[in-house]
Amino acid sequence: MRKNIILLAAMILCAGILKAQKPENILAAVGTPPNPKVQVSWNRYNDYAAITDICKRLAAAHPNLVKIESMGKSFQGKDLWVVTITDTKVGNADKKPAMYIDGNIHSNEIQGSEFALYTAWYLAEMYASGNKSIMSLLADKTFYIAPTINPDARDNFIHQANTAHSPRTGLIPIDNDRDGTTNEDGFDDLDGDGHIVMMRRKSATGRFKVDPTDNRRMILVGAEEKGEYELLGSEGNDNDGDGFVNEDGEGAYDPNRDWGWNWQPNYIQGGAYKYPFSLPENRAIVDFVMKHPNIAAAQSYHNNGGMILRGPGAIEDVDTYNALDIRVYDALGKKGEEMLPGYKYLVVYKDLYSVFGGELDWFYGGRGIYTFSNELWTGYSMYNKTDGEDSQNQLYTFDKDLLMKDAFVDWHAYKHPLYGDIEIGGFKKTYTRLHPGFLLESDAHRNMAFSVYHAYNTPKLSVGEIEVKDIGGGLTQVTTIVNNERMIPTHSSQDVKNNIEIPDIISLSGGTVVAGMIVTNRDMNFTVEQKLDPTNIKVQNIPGNSFVTVRWLVKGGSKFTVNVNSKKGGLASKSN
Known part of the structure; x- marks a missing residue:
């Protein structure tokens, strides 16, 4: 009996270890590591522990290429990992022109970590496979890759019930409703299914009805029409008894409003904390960058909208970005549009909104580093057509056509302590802003290639x-x-x-x-x-x-x- 238990345990252990396949059983697809030493599935999202594991496995499998170090601690004490990738047999890593890449500064924008991590994995494994382009690149250049720079809130997003939009920030407590208590009235997973979706109830004065072509969808009725339902917002309770639901959730300080370039206090730029670099994660990044003056290019990954963004973040800073540097940005950005179908090369303040104290402005304005912020995922990828007036409809048809309705929690009844008889339903947190699994690796590869192109064009x-x-x-x-x-x-x-x-x-x-x-x-x-x-x-x-x-x-x-x-x-x- 004891022997059988030991044998079973050994079988389970072996089954849990992902090994490289036998070369004779593989026909390599072009542009992909044919037999990677570190096996990773790129059609899913990893929490902090999994990211740490992948980084450490890469370093162990490729000791002449990959080094992992901590550049500091998060608010909750997690190590902020940086993976350094270069050919250490050819020159000192810190003496080569370098590309810095980070992801997940906003906690719900989690695919930035996968894209950054994919870049590290791809560079190491393609070098190991003998790809001459990558071998030449890593002989000349260094990559500093920080997969997640907001690990506390990332784990909250992954492991706790959230919407697609929460939490966006870090997890430093804040009293949003000024009742003297922090974080006491956030989302509640009413039915315990792990998803924060929407609440609706039938109402004679409601302004919404069920779409006759798709019973999952709620549509606004016309001026002369009678509605069936009122929408009550995201799933939750009035935990503090003040008559409001979900008004005091976890965290509210925006790590991308904390940088020491054109910083403004919270009453001007919502989300700013005490002073520039008052968040420990950003302070650690700044210290790392200052210690590595070889960083000549940078990339930060956000979501969503399919954008390749450069500064300035605000019109007040427009003269900072002078003509000679804009020529470089334009050349890189336009190439990015070719490499990333559906993405547009844009300027933050001009094409979006004003951002004060943003990361990409500090990297360029404060350090003179050519920096992009890519907004990952675009509706174009659903049907490879421009996302237009039917963008909301596309979410439903794409889920039905290609995701087998896996992205939607069907409406179902619930007895709410405040609202009475309601129904709960809607899209899961892993939809609308995040890539479906089958498109995750494809877009990760394209964004990786854009970063490699940027890095290649640092000085030689x-x-x-x-x-x-x-x-x-x-x-x-x-x-x-x-x-x-x-x-x-x-x-x-x-x-x-x-x-x-x-x-x-x-x-x-x-x-x-x-x-x-x-x-x-x-x-x-x-x-x-x-x-x-x-x-x-x-x-x-x-x-x-x-x-x-x-x-x-x-x-x-x-x-x-x-x-x-x-x-x-x-x-x-x-x-x-």
Whole structure:
């Protein structure tokens, strides 16, 4: 008996361990890791524990590529994981141009974590499979990926009964109804089915009726029509006896109104907390970014609406985004529209609404980092057609046609202590804002590819020609070109304008430097001399898809080495 129990336990354990398949049994689909070491199903959502497990498994399976560390603690004490991905056999991770990616700043916008995590998984597994493009990318670049930056509220959304829109914020308690008690009158799962849906009751004065073409749907009656029902809002009770339902739920401070760029207090920008970076999660991110000046590009994942957003968040900041940087944004954003069908490249303040104290504005305005915020999921994906006037109808038809009505809780009777005989029903929290499972991996892949394209276009520096010329008097003139082979400059215009990051340093060794200069016109021999420390020439910027020319006058030597050190552009070196 004991032997059988041990055998059964061993079988269960083995069944629970996902192993790579045998290569001889697989025909690899193009663009996908053919036999990943870390098996992950990308058609579902992971809680904090599962995210932690996937990160740790990636690090264990790919020790030369993946490192996991905590950049701080959440309000409730959870580690804020950052996964660093680069080819550690080729250069130091923190000396390469880097892409920072995070997701789930808003707790109900959970697919951002899956998209960020998919990116980490894909890069590691495709490198391991021998994909030359990814191997080349990770030789040159570093990715810092923070799958969830609001883990407390993420777990609340996943494990507690919520609507698709709650909780949006963190879980720091707040007294929304100012009765002296926090969080006492949030949603109640009246029937215990795990879903917070809608309440309705029959009423002679109601303004809604059942759609005759779909009995799940409520529609507003016309001015001369008689209604059947009144809608009572989301599922819940009046727990504090003040006559109102669901007015004091969990959390209310918005982590995307907490950043130290054009921050405004709560009475101006709803959701702001005490002061910039007063939320511990955001403070940890800021500390991480400040310690990693090699971050040249960033991506934050939100939902929903199918948008590739750039700042400014408010019109007051419109002059911050200058023409040279907008050219880079436009080139990247327009490419994103090609890669992400149904998504539109937009400007926050102009195409949406004003945001003060937003993450992407701090990354760009405060650090000079080209940053996008993608709003994931679009109704276009339902039937691959533009989402128009039938968008609400599409939710019902798509659920019926492709989801087998799995997204809707059918209306059913309930005896409410305040409202009496009512009915409960409606869409589950995992619908309307979140991807259905079968579309989750597809959109994760496309957004990953857009981030990879962005990262690829961070600076790539190389030393080109080194011209050595004897000019007499014991002096040698050494002239070199430093190329930037990618679209993004080593310093954004915002960076240069505000001296955010130190200049790039181009150095010469092999002789005694007596003069150093930047060549502004080689044909006309126009130069600007750097009189202090001429060996190490400071260059304010190496433009994208362009170059700079520098020159030294040297005593002695014939074999010279040029070294380039750029915080966001990385390192480069060459000898004549």
